[in-house]
Amino acid sequence: MISLASDCLLFELSSGESVPFSAEMISVEVMGEAAEVFEPEFVKHAAASVFHYFKHDLGRETISVAEFSGALEKVLHGLGFKTQAGDEVVTAAETAGGDLRLLAHESGEGWELVFFPRLRDALRTQLRHSPQHIRFHGLRGCVRRLAGAQRWGPRCQTLHDQIVGFMRGCLSAEPRTSDCTLVVE
Numbered sequence: 001m002i003s004l005a006s007d008c009l010l011f012e013l014s015s016g017e018s019v020p021f022s023a024e025m026i027s028v029e030v031m032g033e034a035a036e037v038f039e040p041e042f043v044k045h046a047a048a049s050v051f052h053y054f055k056h057d058l059g060r061e062t063i064s065v066a067e068f069s070g071a072l073e074k075v076l077h078g079l080g081f082k083t084q085a086g087d088e089v090v091t092a093a094e095t096a097g098g099d100l101r102l103l104a105h106e107s108g109e110g111w112e113l114v115f116f117p118r119l120r121d122a123l124r125t126q127l128r129h130s131p132q133h134i135r136f137h138g139l140r141g142c143v144r145r146l147a148g149a150q151r152w153g154p155r156c157q158t159l160h161d162q163i164v165g166f167m168r169g170c171l172s173a174e175p176r177t178s179d180c181t182l183v184v185e
Helices: 023-036 038-056 065-078 098-104 108-127 141-147 152-171
Strands: 008-012 018-022 062-064 079-082 088-090 096-097 135-138 181-184
Touching: 008 038, 008 065, 018 065, 023 038, 038 065, 038 135, 062 065, 088 098, 096 098, 098 108, 098 141, 108 135, 108 152, 141 152
Parallel strands: 008 062, 096 135, 135 181
Antiparallel strands: 008 018, 079 088
16 A cells, blocks of 8 residues: 655545645645636645645545535635635625735835835725725735845845734724725735
């Protein structure tokens, strides 16, 4: 008997066949039509989280594709997304959002002095629609642009943490009629 690699789970297909997948391999398989909606890093992290849950938290070695997909769907739903028939993943109607890379680009040479007020305004604009979820994407690209960095370094990590903290602070300071979840990726 061949032993299963430590970073793999056996996925039971509907045909009865079992195929070993690592977290990285399953994220590629899960992408499918969702590639048009999500950034690859987002799907990779979501699939890796579900994979880790089954492999390490529950101690499983075998799982059905349907069970994994159901768990991933719950994670995506919790982050403000839903699935439709045909397994096409789309953002929920109650979700608003923006592109942080675009905000950084529009800030021009003003860098952070211009970026942070623009970010606050963008967040306020999204909150006016009273969404249940606000999703901003492009954080890494935004940070690298603002920091003027080709590679990720300590300055980038500090700026990353400042942006996320700033967004949390702005969200908690704004008056809202209902709870709102903020997703920054």
